[in-house]
Amino acid sequence: MSIKEIQEEIVDEFSMFDDWMQRYEYMIELGKSLPLIEDQYKTDDNIIKGCQSKVWVHAELDNDKLVFTADSDAIITKGIIAILIRSFSEQKPQDIIDANTNFIDEIGLKEHLSPTRANGLVSMIKQLKLYAVAYQTQLK
Amino acid sequence: MNDTFNVSSIRRDFPILSREVNGKPLVYFDNAATSQTPQQVIDVIVDYYSSYNANIHRGVHALSQEATDKYEQARHTIQKHFNIAKAHEVIFTSGTTHSINLVANGFSALLLSGDEIIVSALEHHSNIVPWQMLCERTGAVLKVIPMNLDGELLMDAYQNLLSTKTKLVFCNHVSNALGTVNPIKQIINKAHEVGAAVLIDGAQAAPHIKADMQELNVDFYTVSAHKMCGPTGAGMLYGKEEWLNKLPPYQGGGEMIAEVTFEKTTYADLPHKFEAGTPNICGGIAFAAALDYMNGIGFQTIAEYEHELLSYATEQLLTIDKLKIYGTAKEKTSVISFNIEGLHPYDIGSILDKLGVAVRTGHHCAQPIMDFYKIPGTIRASFSFYNTKDEIDILVEGVKRAQNMLQ
Numbered sequence: 042m043s044i045k046e047i048q049e050e051i052v053d054e055f056s057m058f059d060d061w062m063q064r065y066e067y068m069i070e071l072g073k074s075l076p077l078i079e080d081q082y083k084t085d086d087n088i089i090k091g092c093q094s095k096v097w098v099h100a101e102l103d104n105d106k107l108v109f110t111a112d113s114d115a116i117i118t119k120g121i122i123a124i125l126i127r128s129f130s131e132q133k134p135q136d137i138i139d140a141n142t143n144f145i146d147e148i149g150l151k152e153h154l155s156p157t158r159a160n161g162l163v164s165m166i167k168q169l170k171l172y173a174v175a176y177q178t179q180l181k
Numbered sequence: 182m183n184d185t186f187n188v189s190s191i192r193r194d195f196p197i198l199s200r201e202v203n204g205k206p207l208v209y210f211d212n213a214a215t216s217q218t219p220q221q222v223i224d225v226i227v228d229y230y231s232s233y234n235a236n237i238h239r240g241v242h243a244l245s246q247e248a249t250d251k252y253e254q255a256r257h258t259i260q261k262h263f264n265i266a267k268a269h270e271v272i273f274t275s276g277t278t279h280s281i282n283l284v285a286n287g288f289s290a291l292l293l294s295g296d297e298i299i300v301s302a303l304e305h306h307s308n309i310v311p312w313q314m315l316c317e318r319t320g321a322v323l324k325v326i327p328m329n330l331d332g333e334l335l336m337d338a339y340q341n342l343l344s345t346k347t348k349l350v351f352c353n354h355v356s357n358a359l360g361t362v363n364p365i366k367q368i369i370n371k372a373h374e375v376g377a378a379v380l381i382d383g384a385q386a387a388p389h390i391k392a393d394m395q396e397l398n399v400d401f402y403t404v405s406a407h408k409m410c411g412p413t414g415a416g417m418l419y420g421k422e423e424w425l426n427k428l429p430p431y432q433g434g435g436e437m438i439a440e441v442t443f444e445k446t447t448y449a450d451l452p453h454k455f456e457a458g459t460p461n462i463c464g465g466i467a468f469a470a471a472l473d474y475m476n477g478i479g480f481q482t483i484a485e486y487e488h489e490l491l492s493y494a495t496e497q498l499l500t501i502d503k504l505k506i507y508g509t510a511k512e513k514t515s516v517i518s519f520n521i522e523g524l525h526p527y528d529i530g531s532i533l534d535k536l537g538v539a540v541r542t543g544h545h546c547a548q549p550i551m552d553f554y555k556i557p558g559t560i561r562a563s564f565s566f567y568n569t570k571d572e573i574d575i576l577v578e579g580v581k582r583a584q585n586m587l588q
Contacts, residue, residue, distance in 0.1 A: 062535070062586070065532065065535070093527045093543050093558070094528075094557070114525055114557065115525035115528050117527070117531050117532075118525075
């Protein structure tokens with residue numbers, strides 16, 4: 042599936058919920074399915090700055106596709122990074138670079154998109170895209 | 182408690198308290214970060230810009246005179262509130278951080294390599310960083326008064342740190358992260374025994390405790406207006422005249438000069454020596470209005486009511502399974518820092534926000550305290566005299582709900 046298709050699928054899943062509480066509960070569920078980062082990569086260098094909670098992200102190439110793993114010490118943050126990774130992982134770096142993240146708004150998590158928000162969603166997106174840029178350069 | 186204290190009528194003074202957040206009535210428990218502003222103070226701000234906005238101390242015209250008079254009256258109101266001996270010992274600043282930096286900068290001219298500065302383990306970053314910078318500039322050494330698990334300073338250890346090398350002692354009156362009220366009278370007296378100056382950061386104390394500068398015999402004391410019903414960007418530095426005269430000016434500019442030639446400038450007398458440039462005139466005037474407002478209710482009444490809220494909230498929160506309160510000093514203001522075992526404060530805070538409850542989560546600009554307890558941060562609920570027990574019930578229910586969702 043393309044990034045866009047996965048994002049549409051996530052939007053679809055979230056559209057089943059009427060209120061924020063159900064959405065949060067679902068996000069917490071998704072956090073549990075997050076492909077966990079290996080302990081050896083859980084280093085300070087891999088912590089995303091700008092988050093009140095700790096978020097570690099690791100990326101590696103599998104043929105021409107990028108595979109992300111991550112973890113967080115906060116459950117809601119873990120859900121957010123899980124949603125992002127589900128849409129970006131196992132995709133080509135160029136597609137990740139080109140992808141937009143408007144679906145976050147559509148799943149009712151708009152408030153998390155503010156650049157000043159302490160959860161650092163914007164920093165997470167930036168970091169995932171930076172990995173894509175770095176590996177894109179390597180592929181060339 | 183004062184029989185006339187009626188929290189419902191007080192709440193009507195604060196327009197913001199009637200708004201909703203995320204579809205729920207606002208429950209504002211982030212008072213230690215900034216307090217809300219009553220209509221009486223908002224009116225003063227509107228009146229200033231509507232009626233007599235002008236630059237002060239230099240115009241010959243009526244508006245300038247009026248603004249100058251109101252600004253100087255504000256200085257007198259502040260002087261009286263803190264029982265300060267002389268009006269020119271009140272320096273208007275943009276707030277506590279500015280006040281502390283002013284003193285720290287001034288001391289770089291007075292310290293020698295090897296001199297010692299003592300700070301407490303309970304400090305806010307704004308009360309650590311300026312002294313570290315000062316130490317880097319002068320070669321002075323920073324020493325720290327340790328604390329116990331309740332969040333109380335160890336006074337014996339403090340006694341041992343003091344020596345003739347000690348030139349300055351810095352401590353907050355009340356800890357922002359834990360709410361501990363520090364024994365500042367004792368801290369000041371002991372520092373004076375070795376000839377050291379003392380700066381007390383009163384940012385967190387001033388909204389709850391009316392501090393008497395002459396009785397404390399403190400050398401410097403700092404306050405931020407926005408923590409006590411006033412506007413942001415206004416505050417004061419109290420300094421004893423003899424100390425303010427010893428410190429060099431902090432910033433150069435208008436108002437702080439007596440005479441200027443290209444060869445030499447002579448500085449103005451106190452307080453203007455430290456008030457370079459056009460000050461926050463409206464902010465200073467509104468700061469005094471906030472003091473008038475709070476004195477109208479009475480600090481004794483405020484303290485008693487807030488203590489009642491603190492006891493109620495402590496009792497109610499402790500009914501929650503796995504909840505731990507950080508900062509259990511005997512003397513506390515109405516601040517509760519807590520965590521739920523196994524849960525991140527950020528998660529709880531996010532869900533509380535959805536329920537309309539504003540709390541602070543994180544390290545509260547006091548990372549050394551969080552390191553001491555080996556935690557990433559806490560959830561901090563801080564209460565003001567306009568909060569109610571009903572709101573505390575909403576907080577407690579919210580925490581329980583968050584716990585259910587997250588576990």
